[in-house]
Amino acid sequence: MAILIDENTKVLVQGITGSFGAKHAQLSLQYGTKLVAGVTPGKGGQKFENTVPIFDTVYQAVNETGATASAIFVPPPFAADAILEAMDAGVELIVCITEGIPVMDMMRVKSALQGSKSRLVGPNCPGLVTPGRGEKSHGGCRIGIAPGYIHKRGNVGVVSRSGTLTYEAVFQLTQMGYGQSTCVGIGGDPINGTSHLDVLKMFNEDPETEAIIMIGEIGGNAEVEAARWAKDHCKKPIAGFIAGATAPPGRRMGHAGAIVGGEEDTAAAKKKILAECGIAVAETPSDMASTLMMRWGK
């Protein structure tokens, strides 16, 4: 099962001919992902890696190939337009990797997405991986920039705002012999398409997911909102980690959304609420997987 994507998901890449997009499109192909189309305006008719057809518009790409998910790698000034184009073409899952999109642009995009059939993950995120069952998880669906080979197919769902911290958790799990159902990087921006709560709800409904790691950071209240819901509704064990305990207030810690604005969005406050809601909180980022195992009774 897994959530949002599986081995059969047909993926297109917007911005497939840029260096960043091309590199990661190639890695997804090597991972065994069904990458069926690329989109770069003005390069329609060409082929990526001699196999993947490139289209001028997302509308054409979807019509010709039946792609249902898109990975967006276009530069920040054009990213909002790219998301809206994917929505217009009816793409079900839009994953925006781009970092540095103006908040005003995302505010309008978020509003426009309401009532559409598209779900946005990101922006400023590492994307999603549903690991495959082959060697080093080959054959899975990789949308974005995560290293595929560190994964292993299994029963832990991972959701996080940070890329490298997600890899850290996945790596710990795989080392301990526990695989993942799906790993979702929701991104580090203040306005994003999919929240911790959205992903927790999906993991809760997914029969393959038996336990969850939720990784958050300072700023906003997304982790708190998810934890409060989980307290009464989530049937599965959850371990959590919140980064930024040592971050000075009022400073933007790399991620546009990682800024302490008040008393309730500090790491300490979030950890306290997570614990009160029954989530096992990892003391350090080295203990994310082991904390889950304790809670899970493994």
Added chain:
Amino acid sequence: MNIHEYQAKELFDRFQVPSPKGKVASSPEEAAAAAKEFAGAKLVIKAQVHAGGRGKGHFKNGFKGGVHLIDSPEQAAEFASKMINETLVTVQTGDAGRVVRKVMIAEAVDITHEYYLAILMDRATCAPIIVASTAGGMSIEDVAHDTPEKIFRQVVHPLLGLQAYEIRKITAELGLTGDIAKQFAKLLKNLYKLFIDCDCSMLEINPLVTTPDGRVLALDAKFGFDDNALYRHPDIVAMRDKEEEDPREVAASEYDLNYIGLDGNIACLVNGAGLAMATMDIIKHYGGEPANFLDVGGGASKEQVTAAFKIILGDPNVKGILINIFGGIMDCNVIAEGVIAAAKETGLPIPLVVRLEGNNVEAGKATLASSGLDIVSADTMADGAQKIVQAVG
């Protein structure tokens, strides 16, 4: 990015948000000329630094106060000469203080009533929110704590923008009537346009005042801009005053490094913002104090690592360095070579612990071990944090 008071006034003037008359001056002569231009009005001279608490601050030359009433062009020149190119220390600058390069000569207005008015980008609603209060001139956090009923909030639809009825609602909640209400409505409409057009993340007027002669004026303002949107605002970027920023952060930004200086003695160099924060946290967890936040991004090239080393080693407080790289896609061996090249270029006067993980990690560790440099290798984040805390002692 922060801007000076006089620059905020420039933006207010451009968007027709009324504020007291004022002019910036870089020399005593310019200050005198400005004071002459506004002759007849009660005037004030204000040192231009980003830090707050100017009025109660003092200059290192002994002159008291960064804000003074003045009653003649001669006095404007005299005070300006005691402020310009002198160092002002306030509660917000720390002991080092800030060098004042410019002063503003402004109209000192009489106040009938003080209000609070702000527009913020609200994460929870993903929309601009207008916050208004009749309790102006004090910290809005205090008002929220003591008299929350005095704060009024209006969320604005992201696609529709500010509507006339929303302005009427806020005007009514503030109890404004007659001509004052009309002036306020126009001010708010223009302020919202400024907020949107300049990609602000926050725009706070505290206080917004009414005057005995029947005007509504933005007396003091605080701007926050969305860094992501600066590419489309060259005019705002031109307002950046690098002298007001931490020189280490200015140097880092030139190499696309995300650096924030802190007070501890263990520097860290990490790829990824979340992992960088978590690395600071784990240093603290094992009893150390992080000296900085530093995200080198996904790449961690030799040039970036070298630049990062130079910035880190330029901080006299730093007694040790922890490098934590999860090389998911990047080859750890390439990263190891970059670290060695950087260490050789800058020298390695203090302990360095490197924790590498990911792609081709064994080769990377072997390269570090055979470098001949005094580099301690760590297996996990916890291992790395413990080793650097121990090395620093």
